[in-house]
Amino acid sequence: MSEESRGLTELSAEQYRTLIEETSDIISVVDEDGTVLYQSPNSEHVKGWSRKELLGENILDYIHPDDRERVTDAFRALSNGDDVEEEVEFRLEQKNGEWIWLATTGTVPDPDSPIDGYITTSRNITERKETEQKLKSQRDDLELLNQVVRHDIRNDLQVVSTYAELLEEHVDEAGQKHLERLKESNEQAAELTITARDLTDVILRSEVELEPVPLKSVIDSEISEIQPAHADATFTVDQSLTELSVLADEMLNTVFRNLLKNAVQHNDKEQPEVRITAEEDGDTVLVRVRDNGPGVPDSQKETIFGKEEKGLESEGTGIGLYLVREIVTGYGGEIWVEDPEDRNDGAVFVLELERA
Template sequence: MDEDRTPDERLKRQRDDLQLLNQVMRHDIRNDLQLVGAYAELLDDHVDEEGERYLEIIKENTESAVTLTTTVRDLAQVMLREDAEPKQVSLDHVLSQQVEEVRSAYPEAVFTVEGSFPDEAVVADEMLSSVFRNLLQNAVQHNDETPPSIEVSAAVVEDTVEVRIADNGPGVPEHLREEVFGKGEKGLDSPGAGIGLYLVRSLVELYGGEVWIEDNDPKGAVFVVELDIAQ
């Protein structure tokens, strides 16, 4: 029984179980969801007008679930790491790549890059891409405007780089801004993007940085990520 194991043995068992869950999430569940999405696309020419509404709901929720499997995979990877140390990462390369990838995944949204991104290296690691991917996807998925509009900018502020991802959605009321990162009373059941934003804050804090939310003008929210410049 588990009670008979030493603390180290129980920890190893938990890590093994988490690794197995990560593999199942990454492979079996994700593959099944992608198959559902592919067959939904094939039904486009075989449903009537009313059926199109329902088919679109299937497509949207399947896409959302595939995105969730990626987030859970990334969160498990963070939890499974042992003594990982942040290193120097090119902010320009990672942020530019994620803007292009999310832009391709959401052609209905309008992405604007303000100016150029700083060429400084920041303190982070290979998971920094997950930070920006989740914030960019969140700006589209929780947007009630047509089209969703997202503006991305970054600038050096003293010895840090601030990345700002602004949207024209409904915004986040000030009293909920801690909860959407999974740190509030409701934890991962908090309103908003839930586990995706929990992963964002977990990673940014691991790098010694900060993430917060501001109001956008005239409407929407601005997610700000502050990362130290690598010395």
């Protein structure tokens, strides 16, 4: 049997009827004014109106007033002889008074076609629209939370910090340790707001616009921010970074902030040492951040980038390295942990980013 004989080269009238009845899409025929000339049998299941109830009615009367003009403009192309290939989304009133969302396209039949009118094909997208609206609401709530974290909470923490400094002259030796504890907790809370801000930014951004970012200036900037809180730590930036730039955005600062803090806070040495080097590898740049801490066991080299992984029983929220991986993968890059080549103490975090 040939390929052609096994297939359906032509459909009978009964087959066409069955095809229309079984499809999940609604097929309609309307005239140039929007008057309904035909509705496929499944129309009642979706719209609630029987086929007889809609015949002779103007479909525009059932479209939401806020969508009506936009739909009219979109389907005006049919009267000009052009198909409406891009779906037009709008709300349509059901018989029970509720609104559903439809996505509709339109076709102009061939001149010799027996169909007198324009053919529209619609599908019910109400569930998708409800999900989109729920996600938008969640994003709006997250935006509000982000604003509270960025401004209100950080402002209050700044007030606490200021008054703590003023108390220095009024606290005796016995109360000094409590004041120091207050200041440390305040600093940790401030760091939490930064982490929350960065996490929110990563969640909310819809797309990443990459541009050349010089590595050394970013790393130097973050070291200058971290160094005052870790006076015993030594940061060494290799000259190999001086002329290198990668494709990234402003979140690259967050990447190195978390990697450098991780190298110091998870360090068990009295004098933490962190060395940052880089090398070109074809179209990418490999950046290595090495510390002299306890290292990362093989069993944790992958899981350490997960949410709520605090690593080696140290302070922190547990999402810093998770943030790092999310940002880096958003750039199209990779990050992993390896042991130092000399097998001495420490861990090496390797970033692979596209070279600018």
